Amino acid sequence: MAPLVITRLRPASATIRAAALLALLAVVLLVATRGGSLQLLLDNARQAAPLGIIALGQALILMMGRLDLSVGAAAGLANVVLASAFAGDPTNLGPALALTLGLGLAVGLANGVLVVVLRIPAFLATLATAMVIAGGILVYTGGSPRGSIPASFRVITEGWIGDVLPWSVMIWLIVSLVLVVFVHFTLAGRQMLIAGANARAARHSGIAAGSLVVASFVISALMATLGGILLSAITGMASIGIADSYTVDSIAAAVIGGALFSGGVFLPAGAACGALIIFLIQSLLYVLSLPPAARFIVQGAIIVFALALANSKKEP
Amino acid sequence: MLEGSIRRNLLTTLPALVLLVAMAAITASASPSFLGETNLANLSSRLLPMALATLGQAIVLFAGCIDLSVGSIISLATAVMATLSVPLGWTAVPVSLGIGALCGVVTAAGIDRFRINPLVMSLASAAMIKGVTLLILPSPGGEVDYGFYAVLFESERLLAPPLIITIAVFALATVLFGWSRMGRNIYGYGSDPRAAFARGASPQRVVYSVYVISGVLAAAAGTVLSIRILSGDPLIGDAYTLDTVSAAILGGVALTGGRGNVLGALFAAAALVLINNTFNLLELDTNLQSIAKGLIFILALVFFMRGKAGEA
Numbered sequence: 001m002a003p004l005v006i007t008r009l010r011p012a013s014a015t016i017r018a019a020a021l022l023a024l025l026a027v028v029l030l031v032a033t034r035g036g037s038l039q040l041l042l043d044n045a046r047q048a049a050p051l052g053i054i055a056l057g058q059a060l061i062l063m064m065g066r067l068d069l070s071v072g073a074a075a076g077l078a079n080v081v082l083a084s085a086f087a088g089d090p091t092n093l094g095p096a097l098a099l100t101l102g103l104g105l106a107v108g109l110a111n112g113v114l115v116v117v118l119r120i121p122a123f124l125a126t127l128a129t130a131m132v133i134a135g136g137i138l139v140y141t142g143g144s145p146r147g148s149i150p151a152s153f154r155v156i157t158e159g160w161i162g163d164v165l166p167w168s169v170m171i172w173l174i175v176s177l178v179l180v181v182f183v184h185f186t187l188a189g190r191q192m193l194i195a196g197a198n199a200r201a202a203r204h205s206g207i208a209a210g211s212l213v214v215a216s217f218v219i220s221a222l223m224a225t226l227g228g229i230l231l232s233a234i235t236g237m238a239s240i241g242i243a244d245s246y247t248v249d250s251i252a253a254a255v256i257g258g259a260l261f262s263g264g265v266f267l268p269a270g271a272a273c274g275a276l277i278i279f280l281i282q283s284l285l286y287v288l289s290l291p292p293a294a295r296f297i298v299q300g301a302i303i304v305f306a307l308a309l310a311n312s313k314k315e316p
Numbered sequence: 317m318l319e320g321s322i323r324r325n326l327l328t329t330l331p332a333l334v335l336l337v338a339m340a341a342i343t344a345s346a347s348p349s350f351l352g353e354t355n356l357a358n359l360s361s362r363l364l365p366m367a368l369a370t371l372g373q374a375i376v377l378f379a380g381c382i383d384l385s386v387g388s389i390i391s392l393a394t395a396v397m398a399t400l401s402v403p404l405g406w407t408a409v410p411v412s413l414g415i416g417a418l419c420g421v422v423t424a425a426g427i428d429r430f431r432i433n434p435l436v437m438s439l440a441s442a443a444m445i446k447g448v449t450l451l452i453l454p455s456p457g458g459e460v461d462y463g464f465y466a467v468l469f470e471s472e473r474l475l476a477p478p479l480i481i482t483i484a485v486f487a488l489a490t491v492l493f494g495w496s497r498m499g500r501n502i503y504g505y506g507s508d509p510r511a512a513f514a515r516g517a518s519p520q521r522v523v524y525s526v527y528v529i530s531g532v533l534a535a536a537a538g539t540v541l542s543i544r545i546l547s548g549d550p551l552i553g554d555a556y557t558l559d560t561v562s563a564a565i566l567g568g569v570a571l572t573g574g575r576g577n578v579l580g581a582l583f584a585a586a587a588l589v590l591i592n593n594t595f596n597l598l599e600l601d602t603n604l605q606s607i608a609k610g611l612i613f614i615l616a617l618v619f620f621m622r623g624k625a626g627e628a
Contacts, residue, residue, distance in 0.1 A: 067435070120617045121571060123435060127558055128613045134607030143603075183490040248443055251436070260431045293454065296447030308430035 011269060014258025014310065021256075025280045032287050037194035045158065046166035047234060048279035050075070050227040052272050053175055054246050055253035057223030059271040060179065062254050064196040064216045065263025066122035071224040072247035073130035073137075074107045074119035076240070078228025080137050083238030090150040094175055097229075104225025105218060107133065112214030122217075130247070137240060145238035157233040168230055175226070175270045183266050194218060197264025228304070245299075250305075253278055256306040278302070328568030331579035331619070335566065336583045339590040345596060359593060361469050361478040361544065365390070365537035366559065367585040368482075370567070371489055371522075373560035374581035378493070379526045380506035380573020381427070381434035386534045386560050388445035389419050390553030393538025395449045398458025398548025405461070409539055416535020419445055420527035426610050428523050438527075450552045456549040464543040472477030478540075485533075489578040502526060507574025555606075562613040563588050565620050566603070 011019075026041055033040065054071050061068040078100050085096035108127060114125035137145075157168040183189040195202040195209040202209050228243055235242065256277055257270025278299070285294050324536045369386055376383040393412045400408040402432055419441060426437040468477050493499035503511035505522040513519055537556070567584030569576030591612070595605045 114614065118614075118618050120614070124561070124571070124617055125562075125614070128610045128617070131558060131610035131613070132607050135603050135608075135610060138603035139601065139607065248439060251439070255436075260434060291451060291454070292448030293447045296443045296450065298447075300440040300442070300444030302448070303436065303443070304430065304432065305427055307432045307436065308426070311431045 008215035009131045012258055012265075012267055015267050015270040015273065017309075018270045018277065022273045022277050022280070025277055025284070029280055029284055029287070032284060041282060042166060042169070044279055044283055045276060046168050048276050049157065049166075049168035049172045050231040050234070051174045051246060051249055051253060051279060052275035053230065054224050054227035055257075056179055056268055057220035057227075058250035059254040059257065059266060060183070060192075060223075061122070061217055061220045062251075062261065063183070063193060063215055063263055063266040064114045065199070065259075066213070066216075066263070068111065068126045068217065068220045068224075069123055069247055070107065070111060070126040070130040070133065071220065071227075071250050072244045073133040073219050074104060075109065075228030075231060075243035075246050077103060077133050077137060078147050078225040078238060079235075079239070079243060080238045082232045083139075083145060083149055086147055086149055086153065088150055090152045093153065093260050100229060101222065101225055103222050104228075107225075108218035108221030111221065113215040115217065116210045116213050116260070120311050124254045140237075141240065143240070145240060147238055149232050149236045151236075154233045154236055157230055162163060166209040168233075171230070172272070173225075175223070176272060180268050188212065188215070192279070193264065193266060203265040215290075217308055248299060248303075249275075249278055252303045252306070255303055255310075258290040258310070260310070325550035326577060326579075328575065329583055330568075331578050332567045332580050332583035336587040336590065339587055339594065343590060343594050343597070354472050356474050357472050357476060357478075359589060360474065360476070361483065362593070363586055364478040364482050365541045365544075365590045366556075366563070367582055368485065368533045368540065369537040369556050370560045370563040370581045370585040371485065371578060372568050374564040374567065374569045374576060374578060375489075375493075375502065375533075375572060376530045377561075377564050377569045378506050378524045378573065378576060379502050379522055380509070381523065381526060382438065382561065382571070383423065383527065383530045383534075384435065384438040384557055385419060385423060385442040386530065387444055387553035387555065388442040389416050389531055389534035390448065390538035390541065390556050392416075392419070392445050392449040392452075392553075393535040394542035394545075394548040394552055395453035395458070395550055396548075397460050397539055398453060400520035401460045401542075403462065405463075412539045413532050413535045416531040416533075416538075417528050419532070419535075420529070420531025421524065423523040424527040424532070427527075428520050428627075439452050446550075453548045453550050456547065456551075458548040460542050460546045460548070462546065466545060468540070468543050474580050486578060486582050490590060493578055498525065505573075558613065559588060559609070560594035562609070562616055565613075566616045568620065572618075 054075060059067055060073060081103055082096055082100045085099050086092050087140045091297060111126050111129055114120045115122045142286070155167065156171065159167045161167060183193055191202070192212045195207055195212050199209060227246065231243060232238070253274030254271045254276035257272070258267045259265055259271065282295055283296055285298065351354055369390060372586060373383055373386055393416060396415055397408055400411060404411065408552060423438050423441040425438070426432045427434050488511070501512060501517035502522055504515060505516050505519060509519060535605045563584040564576070564581050565571065566587065567576065567580030569580060592605070595608065
C-alpha cells in the first residue's frame, strides 16, 4: 500500500517543469526589484490567489475534456453582487455570501444543463452564458456598480497569519487540498477522472457521466465565484469587467501546469504554479514599466509556448 | 458537375432564410419606412462588415475548425486604418488586409506546426492580436480619411458599393465552394480529414488557407467598419467573435465541419443585422440586447446542434 501512495504523490513531470519556470521567474523578479524579499513573493502569491482558485476550477473542467469560458463573467458577477449586497455593512455578511454563492451555483447549473441536457458544446454554451451574465451585470448596475466591501471582511485577502502567511494563500491551499482529496480519494472524483480520460470506457463501466459533468461545471462556477469574492476583498469595491481576463488567464494557468485538452489529467500543483507564473510575469511587466497591452501578448504567447512544449514531448 | 456543396447543402440555409424573411416582415409592418431605399441602403452598409466576418468564420467551420480571433483582427484592422489611412491613402487598405492574412498564418502555424487545438490556438492569437492592437491604439480615436467614406458610404441608393461588394464576395465564395477543387478539399477535410488526405487534399494547405481567408475577411470587415465610423476602436471587434459563430450556426453551418453553405451565412448575418436594427427601433437598452443575443445564440445552438455536437 505504501509504495502506491508514494507514486501517487510524486509530482508529474509537467508540474516539475512549471515549478522550475516559476523558480526562475521568482529569481528574475527578485533581481529586477533589487532587494526584494520573500515577503514580496508572498505578497504576489496573496494577490494571485483569486486567479489560482479560478484556475483550479478550470483545471477540473479541462480534466473532463471541456472548457469553461464563463469563469471571468462568473467572477465579475460575484464581485458586483457581493459589493452591492454588502453595501459596506459587515452585518450583511451572511445574506451577501449566500446570495453570491447561490448565483454562482445557478451559473454552474445553467452551464451544466446546456452542456449535458441540451448537448451544446461546452465552450459555446459557456461563451453564451458569459455573454448573458455580462449583459445582466450591465442591466442590473446600469453601468455604475454600487456598494463596497466592509474592511472587516477584507481581512481574508489583506490579513496575514502571524505575518508569515497571507490568509488568501491559506484559503487557496485549503481549496486545493479539498479538490485533490475529492478527485483522487473519493468515488465520484475518481469516476470524474475516468469519464474525462475516456468517456466511452466510463460509459461502459456504468459511470453516469452526465451528472458528473454537471457537477464539474458547478464546482468550476463556485471556484470562479470564490475567486471573485477574494478579488472583491482585494479591491474593496465593485467594478465592471474587472474579472474578464480571468477566463483566458485561467486556461493559460491550467495549461502551463500540464492540463491537457484531451482531458483525464488533474494537476492542481501545476495549475497553482501556472497561476503564480502568470501573476509574476504581470508584476515583472509592471516593474519593467512595459505598457499594459504587453500582457495580452505575453498571455497569448505563454499559452502557445506551453502547448507547443507539451505537444512536442508526445512526438515519437 | 454540381458535385461539391451547393445543392446538397441548400436546405441547411432554409431556417436562416425563414428567420430573415420573418424579421423583415415584422419590421416592415411595424415601421413603413423600413422598406424605403434610404433605410435599406443603411442596412446594407451595416450588413457588409458582419457578412464579411461571418463568411470567414463559416469557411473555417467548413474545415471543422473555429476562429475565435475574428473579433481581435477586426479591432486591429480599425486601428491600422486609423493610423495609416491618412499618410498612406488607399495603400492602407491592402496593408490592413495583409496584416489580417498574417494573423491567419500565425494561428494556422500554431495548429499545424505545434498541433495545438484550433479553438485554443485562435484564443491565444486573439489575446496576442489584442495586445498589438492596444499598442497601436490604446483608446478609441485616430482618423480615417473622409475620402474613403465618400467612396463607400456616401450614396443613399440601394445599389451602392456596400451591396455590390457583399454580392460580389458571396458570388465568388459560392463559386469557390460549389465548383472548385479547393472548396471540395476544405469540405472534405472538415467532414473526414483522413479520407480527404487519401483523396489528395493536403491538410496543411486546408488549415492555412481557411485561416488566411478568415483573417483577410475579418480585416476587410474591420477596414469597412473603421471607414464607417471614421476612426479606430481597439475593442469594437470583441462582440463580433460570438456574433460570427452564432450567425454561421444559424445559417446551418455545422460546428463539426464539412456541412453548410456560404449563402446560409449571408442570410443569417442579414437576419442578425435586422435583429440589431429592430432592437434599436424598439429603443431596447443595449445591455438587454447583449442578453437577448446570448439567448438567441443558445436557441440557435439548441435547434441546430442537438445531438450532432462533439464532446469538445
